[in-house]
Amino acid sequence: MTVGTIDIPLESSSTALAKPSQLQQWAALNSRALREMTRNGDFIVALVTPALFTLAYYVPLRKMMETATYFGGGGLDNYGQFVVPLIALGAVALTMTQAALRAARDAADGITTRFATMPIPRLVPLWSRMSANMVRSIVTLAAALSYGHLVNFRFEGTWAETAGFLGLALLVSLALMLAADGLGTWSENPRAVTQALTLPTLIFGMMSTGFIPESGFPEFVRPFVRNQPVSIFAEALRQLADGEATRDIMVPTALWGGGLLVLFAAFAIWASARRK
Amino acid sequence: MTAPAVENTATSPIVLFPELSHSAPESSLSSWARQSLLMAKRLLIVWSRDPFTMVQAVIYPAIMLLMLRLVMGDTIERFSGQAAVFRFAPLMALVAAMSGALAGVVLVMQEREKGILSRYWALPIHRAADLTGRLLAESARIILTTLLIIAVALPLGLTFQSVGTFFAFLAIPLLFGIGFATLATAAALATTSQAIVAALSLFMMIGMFFSTGFTEVDAFPSWAHPFVENQPITHAVDTMRALATGGDYMTPLMLCALWSGGFVVLFAFPAIRGYRRSAAG
Numbered sequence: 001m002t003v004g005t006i007d008i009p010l011e012s013s014s015t016a017l018a019k020p021s022q023l024q025q026w027a028a029l030n031s032r033a034l035r036e037m038t039r040n041g042d043f044i045v046a047l048v049t050p051a052l053f054t055l056a057y058y059v060p061l062r063k064m065m066e067t068a069t070y071f072g073g074g075g076l077d078n079y080g081q082f083v084v085p086l087i088a089l090g091a092v093a094l095t096m097t098q099a100a101l102r103a104a105r106d107a108a109d110g111i112t113t114r115f116a117t118m119p120i121p122r123l124v125p126l127w128s129r130m131s132a133n134m135v136r137s138i139v140t141l142a143a144a145l146s147y148g149h150l151v152n153f154r155f156e157g158t159w160a161e162t163a164g165f166l167g168l169a170l171l172v173s174l175a176l177m178l179a180a181d182g183l184g185t186w187s188e189n190p191r192a193v194t195q196a197l198t199l200p201t202l203i204f205g206m207m208s209t210g211f212i213p214e215s216g217f218p219e220f221v222r223p224f225v226r227n228q229p230v231s232i233f234a235e236a237l238r239q240l241a242d243g244e245a246t247r248d249i250m251v252p253t254a255l256w257g258g259g260l261l262v263l264f265a266a267f268a269i270w271a272s273a274r275r276k
Numbered sequence: 277m278t279a280p281a282v283e284n285t286a287t288s289p290i291v292l293f294p295e296l297s298h299s300a301p302e303s304s305l306s307s308w309a310r311q312s313l314l315m316a317k318r319l320l321i322v323w324s325r326d327p328f329t330m331v332q333a334v335i336y337p338a339i340m341l342l343m344l345r346l347v348m349g350d351t352i353e354r355f356s357g358q359a360a361v362f363r364f365a366p367l368m369a370l371v372a373a374m375s376g377a378l379a380g381v382v383l384v385m386q387e388r389e390k391g392i393l394s395r396y397w398a399l400p401i402h403r404a405a406d407l408t409g410r411l412l413a414e415s416a417r418i419i420l421t422t423l424l425i426i427a428v429a430l431p432l433g434l435t436f437q438s439v440g441t442f443f444a445f446l447a448i449p450l451l452f453g454i455g456f457a458t459l460a461t462a463a464a465l466a467t468t469s470q471a472i473v474a475a476l477s478l479f480m481m482i483g484m485f486f487s488t489g490f491t492e493v494d495a496f497p498s499w500a501h502p503f504v505e506n507q508p509i510t511h512a513v514d515t516m517r518a519l520a521t522g523g524d525y526m527t528p529l530m531l532c533a534l535w536s537g538g539f540v541v542l543f544a545f546p547a548i549r550g551y552r553r554s555a556a557g
Contacts, residue, residue, distance in 0.1 A: 041471065045474070048478075052478065052481060052482070055482070055485070055486075056481060056482075056485040057485075059485075059486070059496060059497065059500060060485055060486065060490050060491050060495060060496060061491075061495075062497075063494075063495045063496070063497075064351055064352070064355045064491065064495050065351075067355070198336065199336070199339065202336075202339070202340065202343065203339075203343065206343045206344075206346075206347050207343065207346070207347065212347065212348070212351060216347075216350060216351050217346070217347065217350075218346065218350065221346060
């Protein structure tokens with residue numbers, strides 16, 4: 001029996017081919033997420049939900065809100081123009097819940113752990129989920145604005161202000177989805193995470209100047225209503241749509257938006273990268 | 277569970293089973309009543325151990341009532357000339373009844389997937405006991421949630437004309453909830469798709485906003501009036517509002533009873549048939 005040595009190059013061409021780039025891995029996971037969303041009817045939900053929000057908020061409230069005896073003597077001229085920014089934010093909040101559900105399901109089913117054992121950079125699954133979620137956000141935002149057009153919502157500002165409106169809505173969406181994804185990955189409980197998100201969404205959505213002006217609230221809650229992020233985002237979106245953006249509202253919007261994005265991105269990265 | 281005792285005799289072993297405490301056949305009315313109560317007790321224990329069901333069915337409607345009063349109360353009072361709590365409290369009691377029914381639907385679907393419904397079918401249990409047990413458990417939960425809604429609404433200005441009207445007020449969500457629960461159970465057992473829960477939630481959301489529980493009929497555009505005036509949630513809210521304020525409640529009560537009774541009559545048989553199909557696997 002002869003004993004010899006065999007030289008095997010460490011980086012053979014076949015190994016190099018078998019090791020996809022981070023971009024390829026992201027693309028594969030992103031398409032997986034999009035296929036699953038399509039199969040589960042997530043895009044149908046993304047189209048239907050803003051329609052429901054438009055019906056639920058605009059139809060019953062329009063007559064009351066446009067009646068001139070309210071809010072210190074002056075009713076709203078066009079309730080559609082007033083409420084659609086909240087409808088857009090509400091639709092985005094729903095994609096947040098779906099994002100949390102998706103991340104929690106992946107974690108509960110062991111897919112997140114499985115990815116962690118594979119030669120995939122730890123943050124690639126997170127970014128692939130985020131990009132797929134952003135596609136859904138764009139669909140739901142487009143739907144919300146289309147239905148908004150039917151209830152007299154119009155972009156009356158410059159192209160830059162319209163782009164600012166869309167950019168801000170998607171920035172808020174990204175921040176919320178990062179928070180939701182982090183929460184879902186961390187909790188590993190789909191049912192718990194959807195319930196945990198329902199209450200903050202309800203409180204911040206309703207206790208905002210999104211669908212009634214500040215003067216419609218009792219005095220004691222007005223400071224909270226005026227200064228909470230949903231009110232600030234809704235007011236900023238309203239000003240951008242009307243073409244009347246002012247520094248007074250845009251600076252707090254940038255601070256809130258940027259701060260939440262950084263905070264929630266850090267949380268999502270921590271939840272995805274942590275080792276159990 | 278202890279194994280049956282076996283006496284070692286030289287000839288043949290005698291197996292001693294525990295004596296039956298009930299001799300009535302499984303299809304008898306007494307078995308149905310007893311087993312329905314047992315099934316209801318089982319469900320109430322399951323729900324009490326599930327914080328998510330409790331939060332969804334009990335806590336959210338109470339918080340929503342506070343939110344609506346805080347956000348929309350003054351506006352609706354100015355528009356309708358009546359305290360908004362007389363609309364919101366009935367509406368949230370009904371929403372709580374429907375939310376609980378939806379949580380029940382999720383449980384039915386889970387039990388079907390796990391084979392629990394098939395297991396019941398193979399046991400000497402009255403065929404209708406599980407369905408009636410579910411409806412009894414729903415009734416207990418609806419009474420509990422309505423009492424909680426009333427407790428939250430009283431400090432907000434809800435009043436009753438008499439003790440009789442209080443109990444009548446309590447009975448309306450029960451009447452409506454049983455009808456909706458029958459519909460929801462039939463729908464859940466008719467399909468394996470989880471989309472049924474979303475569809476029922478949709479029905480609930482539209483019904484909630486397009487009703488007199490949210491605002492007056494006059495606030496809606498004219499094209500929405502026929503739907504708002506004739507849908508079941510409106511009749512239930514109008515009955516409860518009339519009971520609380522001392523108005524005429526007979527007409528809305530009759531219509532509410534017709535809707536709820538109609539749901540039970542129309543969907544009880546499909547629900548039983550759904551049970552049979554689920555049990556067959």
